[in-house]
Amino acid sequence: MSTSTASHSLKPYFLVFSALLGLTVLTVALSYVDVGRALGLSGSGRAANIVAGLVVALIKASLVVWIFMHQDHEEGINRFILGFSVALLTLAFLALSADFLWLGTYVKAAAGALVAGR
């Protein structure tokens, strides 16, 4: 339950730190590359880059949450609180996207119609 044991080694913190630095280098490097083309998925535009950036960010976030924030030792209720919040975040993103991606097609079509001079 409590994480106030004094006998934790400090090594995990330095390992995570190195990993986070490495992942930062990776994510910056990836931003200069067309990930879609490199994976043979040409024509996907920025989508592959966005997914790659998101995946790296999620890995970094997981390391911070699990090791730095001691979720590896935390009690169930605190894990549930975090999990529920992330679930709500996901819900909000999905709902907003569902509406705006749909809306976007109309907005873009209307703009296209305008550009075409109708």
Place this chain on the structure above:
Amino acid sequence: MSDEHHATLSPSFHAERRDLRAMGMWLFLGSEVMFFTAFFGAYIVVRSASVESIVHPLDKVLGALNTVVLITSSLTMALAVAWSKRGERAKTGWALLATLALAGVFLVVKGFEYAHHFQEGVFPRSDIFHGFYFLLTGFHGVHVIGGMISLAILWVRNRRGDFDEHYNDPIEMTGLYWHFVDLVWIFLFPALYLL
């Protein structure tokens, strides 16, 4: 709220109260997740529904530098918490100071970025991208400042000898908050600078 009213608060009391405060802090962080959800969500959908790309390039080098600064400050914060739990007062003080200093560096770099924008005549009202940029980094910055105030108070209290291996939860709780501030930046940096 001073503990001088009571003779002593035993180690089991501190351990129990630490658990209460941890739950409270996780709830607060949950609310903060929801707060930034609205901003990030709005940015994502405005970007995806806009006819033309709204993205303007930002200084990736400064952004990456700030990322490294915050990650390092998370390390020093974690060390401060760990040393405090071992009763290592001096090391705790140095780690807290380092975290505070790194936070200051972060704000200075951000300040340079803002100043550069203003010099170029770019303000929050200039376009929708910069509206989001200033909104997101602005509120993140406010949270950094809040963390710095807490860190400064902790450094003073630690120097005064308030903390020991039984009672150190203010440092631990501030640590949780500080890691969260780092977490937001971990997503902010790619969202605004890279993708």
Place this chain on the structure above:
Amino acid sequence: MSTAPITRVADFYHPEPADFFHKYVWSYDHKVIAKQYMWTAFTFLILGGVLAMLLRWQIAYPNAPVPIIGPLLHDAFFFGADGSITPNGYLELATMHGLVMVFFVIIPLIVGAFGNYLIPLHIGSRDVAFPLLNALSYWLYLPAGLLMFSSFFVDKGAAAAGWTAYPPLSDAAGASEPMLGMNLVLAGIFLAGFSSILGGLNFLVTIVKLRAPGMTWSRLPLTTWAQFITAVFQVLATPMLAAAGAMLLFDRIAGTSFFIPTGLTVGSDLAANSGGGFPLLWQHIFWFYAHPAVYILILPSMGFASDILAAFSRKPVFGYRAMVISLASIMGLGFVVWGHHMFVSGMNPVMGMAFMVSTVFIALPSGVKVFNWLGTLWGGSIRLKPPMLYAISFVSMFIVGGLSGIFMAASPVDIYIHDTYYIIAHFHYVVFGATLFSVFAATTYWFPKMFGRMMNEKLSILHWGLTFLFFNLAFFPMHFLGEAGHMRRLATSTGYEFLNPLAPWNEFITLSAFALGMTQLLFMYNFIYSVFKGEKAPDNPWEASTLEWTIPNPVPVYNFKELPIVTRGPHEYSSPDTLPGDWLPQNAPARPADAPGAAPAGASH
């Protein structure tokens, strides 16, 4: 004060302060903080009521000068030169009435006042988990209220875009002229939201961590369960409101355009903002909060009603477990129904369908609760005391409000009745008819414990009867008005031919509303008089079984001399164990017949 080391958090409490400031102003005692919330919220209730009376005047007698006040305050606030209410003044009234009632009356009353007072007592603890944070929560709420109130006095007045503050009206129009009033209101809401988040956080930790030994989750009073679920909404939904409000403030002050589309014109000019935003974005973020907010407005009052109905039926609540599961279902579903406020917004129709389905689903747990309340009353030994009268009315009016909700849940119907008086009827039935009646029930019920005196019973019954009568006379006809197409937030209906036949109804409703308002003076007088001069109350005037009734009046700062050991559920009424009486407190010995020298049923410790 003992000097022995304190080993458990449960043993810790802040001692009774000696000076006036720490006793009544900056207090850590949850009971004092609760009363601070109560007095402040009741004061704002008067303000909100006055705003409603003014707006009802304009609806019934369009452009007629308001008697007495109008000529006195002409050209100030909402009044025109002749003392009648101006169109913008009307919108200001409608907006501020909603904001004041939701954020500064109901939530502070049912959560800040009653939640604060009851939670520690119901779970058997000495205070909440974070008493300092508790004090801070109140001292964020009061300045928030004052900020909101100050908006009436600035140039161009208070917010006037509806409590829902939809852009572009709340946004671009304000962006071109700095309407300070709305900015002050937004700042007030921001502070009030922060107060709410901290309060909810406090209650969650308290309920999870500080329950007395034996107080298992299945023995919690339903009041506490309801507060628990409400607190989840407070902590996780309110930040969305803060974020939306911050973006709106940025638009208004910093000239951003999160909610302003490109090319928007205000009047005949292009809006000053750069464009690129979406008004629909506001609606999504706002309602993501504001729908859970309406559950914040109703769940605690459901909790009060459940425990009060049990106490005055001398029966346990019918289906305790179903009640808890219903509360938990509302918590889960409550986050996925917000789109039913947006059926006509132009959002994705597939999402509209999804929200319709989820909204119809969320009616089920509420329906279960209604049947369980009826089941609690059925076959009970009914004691028709004022709390019971109010609680029974709560149930009947919640049924009416809930039924109108079912119609609105169906998007084909809602497309027709959205933004009409039908909606106004619905939410007044649930917030006034249900929640406020439950507040009256809770006030008359817990008054003896809070103030050590009884409220006058005859006056309460008179207040109950007249309020019930005038409330229904005022709000039931609004269903018909809505079906006939009478729009809401309409300053003058005389401009629309099809509304002219409805004018007599508007007048009837206004007169009923005035009578309703006047009737509340009875409650005010009863409350204030009884605080100082009411008949002294015994420790447990209602013979109720929950833990707060086991301690003496006035409740000492440490609540329980020795923390109780809970052995039974919250509604130990009329079970064989209770013989020869009909009730036992929650901490009564497990088998009273066997315990040596057992105290007679009902004796306090």
